[in-house]
Amino acid sequence: MTRQVRMAPEGLRIVLPGSWTRIPLDDPKRTVEHVKRLVKRQAGNADRLARVRRETVQDLVASARDAVQIGVHTYFMSLEILPGVPFPAALLFRDEDWPTAAREQAASGDRAGALETAYEGLELGDARYGPFGRRYEVGSQQVGEEEMLTLRLEYFVPYPDGSRVLLARANVPNVPQAEPFALLFNEIIDSLGFPEPQDHDQVDRDSRAQIEEPGRV
Numbered sequence: 001m002t003r004q005v006r007m008a009p010e011g012l013r014i015v016l017p018g019s020w021t022r023i024p025l026d027d028p029k030r031t032v033e034h035v036k037r038l039v040k041r042q043a044g045n046a047d048r049l050a051r052v053r054r055e056t057v058q059d060l061v062a063s064a065r066d067a068v069q070i071g072v073h074t075y076f077m078s079l080e081i082l083p084g085v086p087f088p089a090a091l092l093f094r095d096e097d098w099p100t101a102a103r104e105q106a107a108s109g110d111r112a113g114a115l116e117t118a119y120e121g122l123e124l125g126d127a128r129y130g131p132f133g134r135r136y137e138v139g140s141q142q143v144g145e146e147e148m149l150t151l152r153l154e155y156f157v158p159y160p161d162g163s164r165v166l167l168a169r170a171n172v173p174n175v176p177q178a179e180p181f182a183l184l185f186n187e188i189i190d191s192l193g194f195p196e197p198q199d200h201d202q203v204d205r206d207s208r209a210q211i212e213e214p215g216r217v
Contacts (some may be wrong), residue, residue: 004193007074007093012166015191017184018081020091023060025068025075035060042079067092089172091188096165111158118165119156127190132157134186138178148174151181155189166192 002017008025021038024030039056043049060077067075074093081087098106102118105111112124112131122133133156140149155168170185 004191011195012074012093013193013195014188016076016078016188018085018087019079020076021079023064023075023077025064025072028065031064032057032061035064063090070094088174089170091185092169094167096167098165106158106162109162111162115156115158115165122156125186127157127192129160129192129194130158132189136178136182146176148176149178151175151178153182153185155185157189157192160194 002015004013004015005020005022006013021034023038024034035057039053039060043053043056064075071094072092073095076091078087078089078091098114099118102114105114105117115122115124115131115133119133119135121135123135125132125134135154137152138149139152140147142148151170151172153168153170153172155166155170157166157168158164159166168189172181172185175181
């Protein structure tokens with residue numbers, strides 16, 4: 001199952017596979033309330049899990065707080081990739097201005113060149129909306145006799161008008177192989193939809209309405 005959802009700013013849209021939740025970042029109180037409901041729904045009410053629920057809430061709230069401090073505007077957390085198949089992953093978005101050295105290239109329409117100038121070590125790719133850059137790293141840990149991997153990805157996506165860059169960061173722990181999940185996130189990033197300039201007023205109203213009740217998507 002996939003669903004197109006709106007992100008926090010300016011009516012940006014993205015298609016997410018499986019079941020995800022968007023953690024609200026606009027108000028600390030709403031963040032805590034949302035996380036508590038989420039953890040209770042996922043973990044249940046058993047008394048023996050009270051400590052686990054409490055620590056999980058604390059960790060998620062701290063993660064959301066840290067995200068706000070670095071300018072994240074949209075925080076998605078995956079619950080299941082398929083019904084009954086857990087898929088713990090986080091996907092965060094924030095906007096960045098072009099570094100000074102790359103602004104002339106970006107303004108001239110050379111977004112691929114601007115990405116290479118602005119950010120080191122990128123793999124460049126082409127999406128429906130134009131070029132993007134990707135960086136990734138894979139960590140590993142031994143779990144019993146099995147090696148589990150943690151995949152960390154960064155995507156740098158120029159806005160179609162060249163004004164700035166949308167930075168996406170994904171963290172995917174405990175996967176048996178990195179490449180299939182890297183390809184999955186490539187597809188997710190390729191699904192990004194940017195509103196037309198004349199649509200900004202309407203999508204801003206729509207986005208604010210959706211942010212009123214963030215939750216499962």
